[in-house]
Amino acid sequence: MKKKMLLGAFILCAWSAIGAEEDFFFEEGTITQRLEESVVTTERFETNVRNTPKNITIVTRDDIEKKGAKSVIEALKGVPGANAKNSFGFGSIDLRGQGAANHSNTLILVDGIRQNPVDMGGARVNNIDIANVERIEVIPGGGSVLYGDGAVGGVVNIVTRTAAATEGYRSIFAEAGKNSLLGYGVNFGEKLTDSLLLQLNYTDRNNSGYRDNGDYDTENIEVGLKYMLSDTDTVSYKYGHYEEAYGLPGSLKKNDLGDDLDEGRSWTKSPRKHAEYITDSHTLSYGTKINNSLEFMIDGNYKKSDYDSVDEGEANTAYDNSQYMIKPKLKLSYGEGSHVIFGYDYYKGDSEVKDYFGSPVDRDLEKSSDSVFALNTYSWKKFQFIQGVRYEKTDYDLKADQTLEPGKTYTDMDSSNTAVELAVNYLYSDTGSAYISYTNGFRTPNTGELSRASEDIKEQTHEYFEVGLKDVIFDSFVSASVFKAYTEDEIYYDKVNYVNTNLEGESEKVGVELFAEQYLGRLTLSETFTYIETEMQDGPYEGKEVPGVPKYSFNLGADYQFTSKLRGNTSINYVGESYYNSDFNNEADKMDDYITVDIKAAYDFQNGLEIYAGIDNIFAEEYYEYAGYYYSSSSGDNYYYYPAPERTYYAGFKYNF
Numbered sequence: 001m002k003k004k005m006l007l008g009a010f011i012l013c014a015w016s017a018i019g020a021e022e023d024f025f026f027e028e029g030t031i032t033q034r035l036e037e038s039v040v041t042t043e044r045f046e047t048n049v050r051n052t053p054k055n056i057t058i059v060t061r062d063d064i065e066k067k068g069a070k071s072v073i074e075a076l077k078g079v080p081g082a083n084a085k086n087s088f089g090f091g092s093i094d095l096r097g098q099g100a101a102n103h104s105n106t107l108i109l110v111d112g113i114r115q116n117p118v119d120m121g122g123a124r125v126n127n128i129d130i131a132n133v134e135r136i137e138v139i140p141g142g143g144s145v146l147y148g149d150g151a152v153g154g155v156v157n158i159v160t161r162t163a164a165a166t167e168g169y170r171s172i173f174a175e176a177g178k179n180s181l182l183g184y185g186v187n188f189g190e191k192l193t194d195s196l197l198l199q200l201n202y203t204d205r206n207n208s209g210y211r212d213n214g215d216y217d218t219e220n221i222e223v224g225l226k227y228m229l230s231d232t233d234t235v236s237y238k239y240g241h242y243e244e245a246y247g248l249p250g251s252l253k254k255n256d257l258g259d260d261l262d263e264g265r266s267w268t269k270s271p272r273k274h275a276e277y278i279t280d281s282h283t284l285s286y287g288t289k290i291n292n293s294l295e296f297m298i299d300g301n302y303k304k305s306d307y308d309s310v311d312e313g314e315a316n317t318a319y320d321n322s323q324y325m326i327k328p329k330l331k332l333s334y335g336e337g338s339h340v341i342f343g344y345d346y347y348k349g350d351s352e353v354k355d356y357f358g359s360p361v362d363r364d365l366e367k368s369s370d371s372v373f374a375l376n377t378y379s380w381k382k383f384q385f386i387q388g389v390r391y392e393k394t395d396y397d398l399k400a401d402q403t404l405e406p407g408k409t410y411t412d413m414d415s416s417n418t419a420v421e422l423a424v425n426y427l428y429s430d431t432g433s434a435y436i437s438y439t440n441g442f443r444t445p446n447t448g449e450l451s452r453a454s455e456d457i458k459e460q461t462h463e464y465f466e467v468g469l470k471d472v473i474f475d476s477f478v479s480a481s482v483f484k485a486y487t488e489d490e491i492y493y494d495k496v497n498y499v500n501t502n503l504e505g506e507s508e509k510v511g512v513e514l515f516a517e518q519y520l521g522r523l524t525l526s527e528t529f530t531y532i533e534t535e536m537q538d539g540p541y542e543g544k545e546v547p548g549v550p551k552y553s554f555n556l557g558a559d560y561q562f563t564s565k566l567r568g569n570t571s572i573n574y575v576g577e578s579y580y581n582s583d584f585n586n587e588a589d590k591m592d593d594y595i596t597v598d599i600k601a602a603y604d605f606q607n608g609l610e611i612y613a614g615i616d617n618i619f620a621e622e623y624y625e626y627a628g629y630y631y632s633s634s635s636g637d638n639y640y641y642y643p644a645p646e647r648t649y650y651a652g653f654k655y656n657f
Contacts, residue, residue, distance in 0.1 A: 052139075053386055053423035053435035055081065055468050055481035055513055059136040061161075066524070066559045066569055068600035068614045070175075070183075070650070072125050072136065072158060077573050078528045078555035080479070080513035081140035081154070085625040087642065091125030095140045095153030096485065097509050097532040099548030100581040100628070101492055104446060105152035107143055111163040111238070113283055113301045116150055117321050118349025118367050120448030121307075127242045127279065129203040129220045131173060131187055134164040140513065141464045141483060144419035144441025145388035148345060148371050152443050152462050152487070162199045162224040162238055163285075165189050175612075175652025179645075180208035183652070185220075199224035210645035212268040213247035232289040240281040248273040248309065251628075251640035262622045265643040275309035298328040311358075319353040337379030345371035345392070351447045365447035366397040375421070382428060386437075388421035394444045398451070413450075415459050417442040432471035439464040445491055449500040458502050462487045476518045485509040486537075495582050495630040495638075503584070505539020507546050522561040529554045536584075547583045550593070552576035569600040580629035580639070587631060588639070594623035613651035620647040 049056055057079045069075035073091045076084035083094040083102075094102035103122025108115040115123035136158050143155035161169070168191050174184040185203035192198050201222040208215050219242070226236040249268035257263055281303040289295050305321040329343040348368040353361055373390035394415045423437035443460040450457060468481035490503040511532040518525045530553045534546035556572040577590040600614035626642040 050427070050431075050433050050470060051384065051425065053384070053425040053433075053437050053468075054139050054142040055466070055479060055483075056142070057082075057138045057479070057515065059138070061134050064130065064133060064136075065602075066567070067557075067571065068569060068602065068612055069130055071130050072128050072133065075130060075133070075136060076138065076156075077571060078526060078557055079138050080481075080515045080528050080530055081511070082138055082156075083550070083553065083575070086126070086644070087626045090122065092122065093125060093156055095138070095156070096483070096511060097534055097546065097549035098153045099546055101490065102153065104150060104449075104491070105443060107147055107151040107155045109147070109155060109157040111160055111283065112157060112299055112327075113281075114147070114150075114323070114325060114347070117305065117351075118323065118447050119319070119321060119351045119365070120446055121321075124242075124244075124277070124279075127218070127220065127244070128158055128160075129185065129201060129222070131171075131185055131203060132160050132162060132201040132220075132222060134159045134161045141439060141466060141485065144439055145373055145375055145390045145421045146343070148373075148390055148392045148419060148441075149369065149394070149417075150443050151441055152460070160201075160222070161187065161189070162201060162222050163236070165199065166197065166226070167191065168197070169656075171654055171656045173652060173654040175650055177650025177652075178648045179210060180206065181648075181650055182206045195228040197224075197226040199226070209247065209249075210648075211249045211266045211643065213249045213271050213273065214266075214268070215274075216244070216246045218242070218244045233287070235286045236284070238281075238283045240279070240283075242277075242279045242281075244277045246275060246277075248275055248311075251642055254637075254639040254641070257641060257643075261624075261641065265622065265646075270311065273309065273311040275307065277305065277307050279303060279305040293333045295331040295333075296329070297331075298326070300326045316355045317357055318355040319351060321352075322350045324348045335379065337384070338377060340374060340376040343373050345369070345373070347371075349447070353451075362399075363451060364397075364399040365451055367394065367444075367447050368397075369394040369444075373419075382426060384423075384425040384427070386421065386423040386425065388419075390419040392417050392419070392442075396447070396450065398447070413456060415444050417444065417459055417461075429471070432469070434467075434469045436467045437464070439466075443491065445500070449491055449493075452498070453500045455501070457491055457500060458489045460487065460489050460491050460502070476516050479513075479515045481513045483509075483511050483513075485511075493582075495628070496632050503539070503541075505541060506537045507534060508537050509534050509546070509549075524557075524559040526557040527554070528556075541584045544584060544586045545579055547579040547586070548581040550576040550578040552593075565604050565606060567602050567604070571598045572596075573598070575623075580627050583629040585631070588629040588637070591624065591627050594621050596621050596623075608656045609653065610655070611651070611653045613649070615647065615649045617645065617647050622646060 049058060059075050064075045067075060073084045073086050076082050076093060081096050085092050092102055093106050095106045098105040108123035108125060138156050140154040143151035147155060169189040171187045176182050183205035187201045189197060189199045203220045206217045221241040224238040228234055248270055250270045283301045285299045287297040303323045308318045310316055325347045327345050329341055331339055331341050333339040351365045353363040369392055371390055371392040375388035378385045396413045419441040421439045423435055425433055425435040427433050440463045445457040463486045464483055466481055466483040470479045486506055486508055488506045492503050493500050509532055514529040516527045532549055532551060534549050536542055536544045553575050559569045561567050574595045575593060577593040579586050579590050580588050596617045597619055598616045599618055602610055602612035604610045623644050624641045625644045628640050630638050632638060
């Protein structure tokens with residue numbers, strides 16, 4: 001481990017050593033630009049990083065291209081407070097130590113539209129074409145007032161070029177690599193008239209995968225129309241179609257991997273189990289500036305998803321999910337830097353299940369919610385005072401036969417919850433801001449959790465206390481925060497009894513998040529450090545750590561512009577040890593820490609053509625992005641692992657025309 005870290009640090013330093021005879025210089029405007037970057041997630045009306053009293057991180061289009069990121073997950077490596085993984089092939093983002101439940105406790109948005117499904121499936125982050133991403137806004141611990149249910153760890157909003165662009169663009173790309181990787185696509189935007197913009201984005205990717213039966217084939221199509229009714233009025237429509245076909249290699253037991261957990265990592269016990277997933281999404285948005293004090297925006301979305309899996313041609317699971325949502329918002333500005341936002345949310349999700357692991361079932365599980373919210377920002381001298389409140393009423397309509405859960409009665413239920421946000425932001429200098437904030441929020445059960453529950457599940461609640469700072473210090477952009485979070489009645493899956501339930505007791509998380517970035521002429525350096533201390537405060541697991549949450553993680557990055565055409569990038573990513581997922585008793589040993597080193601290079605011919613190549617996990621570290629443990633009186637110790645890929649490589653080209 002130490003050797004790999006030292007070698008990775010050597011590669012990182014090598015970028016700066018080459019061309020060292022040239023003078024470096026501090027580009028102050030580039031650093032302060034981080035503070036002025038636009039944010040739409042926090043309000044859905046544009047603000048900037050400095051005026052946001054949260055530890056927000058913006059991953060820009062330029063950041064994505066410098067990293068050579070091939071997915072949203074890769075783009076998020078190095079974001080403080082975020083643990084992004086390619087778990088199960090779909091991708092998962094854990095904000096502030098949510099552990100195994102991150103798929104339900106981190107809210108994923110695309111252009112402000114909720115991606116978390118009504119069931120337990122989690123947002124399929126790898127659906128999103130990275131070539132069509134304009135920026136990614138990450139807000140750990142934030143979003144409960146504006147977005148309500150599910151924003152426990154925070155919010156990740158992926159803003160696409162389809163939504164952000166106001167001018168034309170054209171590009172094509174193709175790439176190939178290890179494990180039969182082959183990808184190609186086109187991104188096209190054309191102004192048909194001075195007022196009408198047409199956008200088309202298409203991507204196709206095929207990959208045989210690291211493991212046997214680990215193939216992963218995807219196709220992504222997005223079509224958008226944006227019409228400027230006037231200088232102040234815009235209406236837009238976006239259609240998205242996504243298909244994926246993939247193998248399901250499943251988990252491996254400890255005996256399958258040997259004593260050192262490094263034998264037969266690519267093997268599978270399910271050589272013929274595969275699945276298909278298809279999604280169609282329609283989004284309609286309208287925005288207008290009524291006058292200098294009043295702005296109005298409304299978003300509407302309908303999405304339908306079909307899933308079907310087959311195990312050796314027999315056992316079949318099939319379900320259909322649908323989602324409807326509408327969200328109007330009104331922003332009233334009433335003074336210098338002061339405004340209030342009023343909004344209403346309607347959401348309805350439906351899951352219809354006809355087959356479950358080969359057994360015919362008849363389940364129609366519906367969850368709907370109505371919410372009203374208000375968020376006020378009052379500015380006085382160098383201070384900003386933020387107050388927000390949300391009231392949300394959730395209703396369930398659960399219709400199901402008794403095939404899946406004999407003897408269980410599925411009953412309708414409802415829930416009413418409130419979220420509150422209070423913050424003070426102090427703009428103490430031209431570049432610096434310091435803030436203190438309090439947030440409480442909630443998560444209600446999804447339909448999948450209620451359908452496999454031993455008893456009625458209560459809503460999960462959480463509280464955050466946070467202080468933070470953003471500034472330019474010693475020629476470096478710096479962002480730092482310290483937080484304490486409490487979660488009560490956490491919803492989790494009991495692997496011993498195979499049911500969903502509430503975790504008895506309250507958990508506490510105390511964390512520190514640090515990010516720094518230096519611009520030294522052709523060299524850009526970045527450093528991220530995250531520390532999270534977890535403990536159960538009471539209940540049967542009092543004094544135990546929350547499983548699946550590493551205490552330490554850090555990322556070191558270097559990007560060097562060798563010439564006006566050649567650029568190189570190195571990233572060192574460390575994830576500390578943690579207890580196995582589901583090991584609430586902390587009975588088993590901790591999973592080992594791991595470190596990966598990635599290296600990328602790109603050459604821009606400056607005629608529209610760029611070629612690029614990269615090696616991920618260059619030292620072939622053997623690690624597991626997901627591993628679990630539980631003890632059963634009937635079967636004893638149960639360990640299960642999902643191996644992560646070792647060394648992979650790729651090369652490709654992009655042409656802008």
